[in-house]
Amino acid sequence: MKYILTSALLASASFASVVPRAQKVDYTGFKALRVTLPQGSDNVKAQVENLVAHVLNPGQSELDVVVAPKDVEALTALVAGSKVINEDVGAALAEEGEMGVYAVPSESWFTAYHPYADHIQFLRDLQAGYTSNSAIVTVGTSVQGRTLTGIQIWGNGGRGSRPAVIIHGNVHAREWITSMTTEYFAWQLLTKYASDASIKALVDKFDFYITPIVNPDGFLYSQTTDRLWRKNRQTVSGNTCVGRDINRNWPFKWEVTGGASTNPCSETYKGVAAGDAPENRGLVAQVNQLRGSRGISLYLDVHSYGQYILSPYGYQCNLRPENDAQHQSLASRAAAAIRAVSGTQYTFGPSCSTLYATTGSSTDYTDVTGNATYSFTYELRDKGTYGFTLPANQIQPTVRETWAGVVSMLRDA
Numbered sequence: 001m002k003y004i005l006t007s008a009l010l011a012s013a014s015f016a017s018v019v020p021r022a023q024k025v026d027y028t029g030f031k032a033l034r035v036t037l038p039q040g041s042d043n044v045k046a047q048v049e050n051l052v053a054h055v056l057n058p059g060q061s062e063l064d065v066v067v068a069p070k071d072v073e074a075l076t077a078l079v080a081g082s083k084v085i086n087e088d089v090g091a092a093l094a095e096e097g098e099m100g101v102y103a104v105p106s107e108s109w110f111t112a113y114h115p116y117a118d119h120i121q122f123l124r125d126l127q128a129g130y131t132s133n134s135a136i137v138t139v140g141t142s143v144q145g146r147t148l149t150g151i152q153i154w155g156n157g158g159r160g161s162r163p164a165v166i167i168h169g170n171v172h173a174r175e176w177i178t179s180m181t182t183e184y185f186a187w188q189l190l191t192k193y194a195s196d197a198s199i200k201a202l203v204d205k206f207d208f209y210i211t212p213i214v215n216p217d218g219f220l221y222s223q224t225t226d227r228l229w230r231k232n233r234q235t236v237s238g239n240t241c242v243g244r245d246i247n248r249n250w251p252f253k254w255e256v257t258g259g260a261s262t263n264p265c266s267e268t269y270k271g272v273a274a275g276d277a278p279e280n281r282g283l284v285a286q287v288n289q290l291r292g293s294r295g296i297s298l299y300l301d302v303h304s305y306g307q308y309i310l311s312p313y314g315y316q317c318n319l320r321p322e323n324d325a326q327h328q329s330l331a332s333r334a335a336a337a338i339r340a341v342s343g344t345q346y347t348f349g350p351s352c353s354t355l356y357a358t359t360g361s362s363t364d365y366t367d368v369t370g371n372a373t374y375s376f377t378y379e380l381r382d383k384g385t386y387g388f389t390l391p392a393n394q395i396q397p398t399v400r401e402t403w404a405g406v407v408s409m410l411r412d413a
């Protein structure tokens with residue numbers, strides 16, 4: 001990301017008396033490419049990572065990348081094969097639509113993307129309408145001191161009386177559809193509780209903890225400066241690169257190699273030590289506290305993109321949880337429920353063998369250390385055409401189909 005640094009430095013040099021303000025990265029003309037790496041290609045992979053503006057999808061033999069027009073030729077010369085998945089990333093960004101104007105929670109919230117502050121206001125306003133069975137909860141604090149704000153929802157057993165369902169969104173900053181989707185879950189649970197017996201049964205069965213944006217600093221940075229930012233905003237001593245990947249930082253099998261990066265400039269930088277991202281510490285504390293009290297029935301970590309439902313494990317491709325068959329059954333039925341809404345096809349299976357290896361990931365931690373009965377990662381729409389910058393007109397179809405999948409899981413769990 002050298003060009004961000006350059007523009008920030010220029011801004012501060014020419015307006016020394018003014019507070020320097022980072023310029024927003026302009027992706028006009030940048031292309032998204034799906035590249036195939038040559039066999040046994042760690043060196044080529046490193047060169048690709050250096051050349052591109054962003055690696056979108058941390059795969060092994062295939063990578064989705066965003067590349068500046070001037071670097072396309074050098075990139076295609078490096079790799080074994082490539083195909084264009086988006087001709088103009090800047091133009092795709094325009095299709096995300098204007099930010100929504102804030103109004104009291106209604107279904108129209110799900111027709112546009114929103115600024116960070118409005119997301120927090122949405123949760124507060126939603127909770128204010130249902131004070132007898134919900135509360136705003138704080139899960140932890142970010143590097144820059146923002147709270148990880150969530151909502152707890154309970155039913156007729158009273159607050160904190162049922163097994164926990166924990167849902168995290170937007171751990172990766174650029175995955176904007178995931179906060180919209182997890183907010184839709186909270187919206188459905190609260191607004192339908194009184195009128196829909198099937199929803200009431202779910203709310204009465206569990207205690208929900210939904211945190212739509214667990215990486216607030218990164219999310220804000222993706223809105224102000226770089227739309228394709230992934231990590232948190234933590235600095236690394238002796239290095240100019242910023243950010244840890246919070247979903248490679250969980251203190252379970254963090255030390256295993258091959259599923260995260262030790263390079264602070266990488267999109268999947270794991271950190272200096274297990275659990276050394278403040279955001280991660282908050283999430284770990286939440287999981288540990290609920291494990292030790294009423295237990296965790298279901299953990300969902302909501303990401304984009306790729307259309308996957310992934311079960312443990314990420315760190316070892318041959319290992320399965322003892323209730324793997326039930327995991328696959330829940331995932332299969334959820335995928336069918338999603339397909340029934342809109343025809344959207346999801347792939348499901350164990351994380352490492354289905355997608356790629358990950359270490360220090362949330363679902364490995366919640367399965368083993370958190371003792372959750374079920375742990376899943378959702379990768380929402382699409383399969384790369386728009387990637388993280390899903391157009392505004394796909395928000396409602398996405399949140400609705402995903403909700404059908406989650407309802408199916410809640411019934412089965």
Ligand SMILES: [Zn+2]
Nearest residue numbers: 172175303304
């Ligand atoms: Zn993600």
